[in-house]
Amino acid sequence: MRGYLASSITVACAAALVLPLSLVSGALASPSDGTPDVPGSTRSLPLRPLGEVPSVRGRQASVQGLPAQDVEPFSLVGIVWEDEAAELDGTVEVRTRGIGSGTWSAWQEVETHNEEHAADPGTAESESGRVRGATVPLWVGASDGVEVRVRQADGGRADRLPEGMRLELVDPGDDPADTVTSGPGNEGSGNEDNEGNDGNEGNEGNDGNEGNEGNDGNEDNEDNEGNQGNDGNEGNEGNEGSVGRAPAGGLGIPALNRMDTEAEAAAAGDLVLDPVTAKPYIGPRPGIVTRRGWGADESLREEGFVYTDSVKAAFVHHTATGNDYTCSQAPAVIRSIYRYHVQSSGWRDIGYNFVVDKCGNIYEGRAGGVAEPVKGAHTFGFNTNSTGIAVLGTYGSSNPPSAAVTAVAKLTAWKLGLYGVNPKGKVTLTSAGSGKYAEGTKVRLNAISGHRDGFDTDCPGSRLYGKLGTARTASAKYQGR
Structure with a gap:
């Protein structure tokens, strides 16, 4: 989309979203027939090297991700990277902490292949220059803590993972007053x-x-x-x-x-x-x-x-x-x-x-x-x-x-x-x-x-x-x- 924020910039969420989202995200203006007032946000956190851990085959594998940390409320997670043609040949796992629970979930695997859900090749949408590589998103429910680890398949090197990977934390905002x-x-x-x-x-x-x-x-x-x-x-x-x-x-x-x-x-x-x-x-x-x-x-x-x-x-x-x-x-x-x-x-x-x-x-x-x-x-x-x-x-x-x-x-x-x-x-x-x-x-x-x-x-x-x-x-x- 036009004017997408760089990964280092965080979109304000929850109560801070009092301005129209078009102003904070650079998106297109709202159509004249109106949009329900449903605040929400997308926050991006760059992944970083986490060292080496044993892989499923017993070999050491370099891992990228994020250590356990507190974050603003979110309900859906996914991983994106800049080159849409680059494949994430590996595994992505996340665990989250439910809001108010203090309890961390078990590790959940995120499906890494999302390219099959995409615009057809050669279309204006696919060649817009804005499309990124991405995993399938995972719904985790209202959460305020997250930990992520991404490893190359077969214990491969982390430098073979797509460049510029970042974690996307999506807060859907509250439901509209009436379901239409x-x-x-x-x-x-x-x-x-x-x-x-x-x-x-x-x-x-x-x-x-x-x-x-x-x-x-x-x-x-x-x-x-x-x-x-x-x-x-x-x-x-x-x-x-x-x-x-x-x-x-x-x-x-x-x-x-x-x-x-x-x-x-x-x-x-x-x-x-x-x-x-x-x-x-x-x-x-x-x-x-x-x-x-x-x-x-x-x-x-x-x-x-x-x-x-x-x-x-x-x-x-x-x-x-x-x-x-x-x-x-x-x-x-x-x-x-x-x-x-x-x-x-x-x-x-x-x-x-x-x-x-x-x-x-x-x-x-x-x-x-x-x-x-x-x-x-x-x-x-x-x-x-x-x-x-x-x-x-x-x-x-x-x-x-x-x-x-x-x-x-x-x-x-x-x-x-x-x-x-x-x-x-x-x-x-x-x-x-x-x-x-x-x-x-x-x-x-x-x-x-x-x-x-x-x-x-x-x-x-x-x-x-x-x-x-x-x-x-x-x-x-x-x-x-």
Whole structure:
């Protein structure tokens, strides 16, 4: 982002943030339609050599990091470095001290590979000169103490670690006074009265042997794919000339960007589609917590929006930020990821188009209109003509809550339906260069795919990936298929 502070400068936090953040961070001015007053901060602490310690193989390894120390309050941590192309081939561990507890956590490992969640190569966002290398951020909850250690893989030398590494401590600030939801009902209102039922979700792994659903053997039937293709136009997919254009939804539905109430949504014409009278195979629009609702500071992101031609596929992710959050904390987690993506990593906005929490609440991600083909930075190489849905949490060995899987199904039934896509069908996307697929390669993918289908990554975690077949089937049913 423009005017990002040097790593040696600390952004004031907590009560000290009485000035607009645009003044202290050098970010762009807030849009005229207003931003909720949700203070927050990002603080940067340079890492330094810590000497040598035994590595996992018994050899001595040079370590960089920070010794245990008191810091201003924060809730999310990550490591960034200046050269986005440099890989952190090693391990990052942190331990934190909860505010008021005096007790330090166990060491937690931070996922080091974040490049797969990024803008496509060759785009204005990726070549802005502001993008940095970064780990995945980790949500640790309200804390006031931190200790960090970073070591090269296989006990290698510390001078092979990326240069200029620094610890980013993100304080999300307090929640806005009211959670703002668009769409029907209160599905995205942040009402977590049923959160206590999460404890029953541990048995979900037995859902009809769903671990095998990734093969979706019967999904080759593409009879309903009629409107999905337009593949002949894919040669234009790289065109980003639509920055700042007036939104023009897949079916001419006006965009809803941070509408404050359902009444405003209705006035804008962005209404729930009646399954009896609406165009066939479009699922009802679910409730979506708007950016204003989760407290996005619009002064942080770049002005304007970037759109692609269509939405042919939805890529499902997990945020890998850990599962130690309550659904009432989800807005704060999203605000923290937003700050980390923009201020720490140098992206134009949060990377995901939508976020889903463990209770099934759906949140608007990257700005530009939830009905629009907004170009995100979620699936490196396949951000064109796709939408990115991130489930908050880490689902490699933990089962995703059924409420979250249902929310993914409802969201894709509506979003893909706007663009004539069958959630159980196949689509063709052209790779912009993902490492897994060379630039220009046409790839046949499920309309609802996991991140790993487009990039060599574990995302969205094996347990969530195994539920995508369930999401496809449910999504098609919500569309009336």
